[in-house]
Amino acid sequence: MGTEKRWLPIASLAIVAILSRSASAVDRSGNHDPIEPVNRAIFWFNDQVDIYVLEPVAKGYDKITSDRVKRCVSNFFQNLRFPISAVNDLLQGKLVATGSDFGRFAVNTTVGLAGLFDPATDWGMEFHDEDLGQTFGYWGLPAGPYLVLPLWGPSNIRDAVGLAGDSAAAVYPWFVPVYYSIGAQGVKTINGRALLLREVKQLKEASVDYYSAVRNAYNQRRETLIQDRARMSQQEQEDLYTVDTNGGE
């Protein structure tokens, strides 16, 4: 079991390299989505699950919990992501960030009462949203075709493989019994959804084509995270902010 886990990231890296070789780089408004009909079907399915199960449950949960409680629950699960953040900061050679991740985990687990509170952020040790998909991207692997994963949502080849790799570093599947882990995943999902009630509603209303709005937002967001919020490249800016005049150029 142990050796398998250790090999997983390397194996995933190889798979990603092979699968994404043909993929072109995705620009901010472009979308590489060769299996769009399949993706749209899964997206529709996920949306039905959301409309008929997740959102109603999250709304009920939202009514009986205060914002503060939701915040604590989300802090708790974020704290458990510590191994994923730390490992991926390390894999990207961000040593200072890795150190900060360790400090953050130590502080929030103790002073922050098992992670329910987040004093570390106030002490300058902020949460680093890192994962294996980002690590692949950081080392130059392209995203590959866009994928919608059943019950999970937007992804792409690179991030899906990364997700599988990250689960090896996640705390709960390995250190707690399966049924607790499923229960925890349920609470995490409902709590997370409850925190996004307004945002999802807003995105649905504001989009003309919800599927393509989500796909584009996902691609842009991942790019931003991979580059750690660095400014857009010259090329991206030229592409996005040049007015194409009536005469054409």
Added chain:
Amino acid sequence: MSRALDDRQGSSRRRFRPAIALIAATTLIAGVLRAVETPSVTVQRLIDSVTAVLDDKSLSADQKRHKIEDFAYTHFNFETVSKLVLARNWKDLTSQQQKDFIEEFKRHLSVTYGKNIENYNNERAVVTGDREETRGDWTVKSKIVRPNAADVLVDYRLRKDPDGEWRIIDVIIEGVSLVANFRSQFQEIISNGGPAKLIEVLHEKNLKGEPFKTERS
């Protein structure tokens, strides 16, 4: 006596001249200051005005929406936004279609984002920095601070108009540019049904999504 009077007149004339110079200088400085008003100041002013309206308990949701819409129309350049969103497709539209598109798109944004007024929950927005970009544009960085949730990072991209005012041409929320997002949505509709289809889709959505009667104000 008369000499004394002359003296007084003379001195008042002498005092008068610096006064004129002072007024002229002040006007000039004010003009210069206005011309060099930074994009950050523009964004800060917009944030302050919007927050003041949201906090004003004497206003109805409808009145708030109209006031904020006015701010948006002053501080956004919707024509540039429309051109950027349609990119290469812009020149395929007839000039009437271009006008219609700008109107419908503006309407769409104000209808959908106007609904957010009801969700206002004492969030605060602060400008956190700015930087110069390509083409003389500026990015102004800000964050929305929420009482029990993580901050939301919002960047505004501004371009200087011929009238000397900085106007917003894109809003980038947590790394997601609205121009890029709408461009990708609209591209698909245009590829499948042309610009006329896009305007029709927007028009229908605006009719359905209208939360208030516009004529009432």
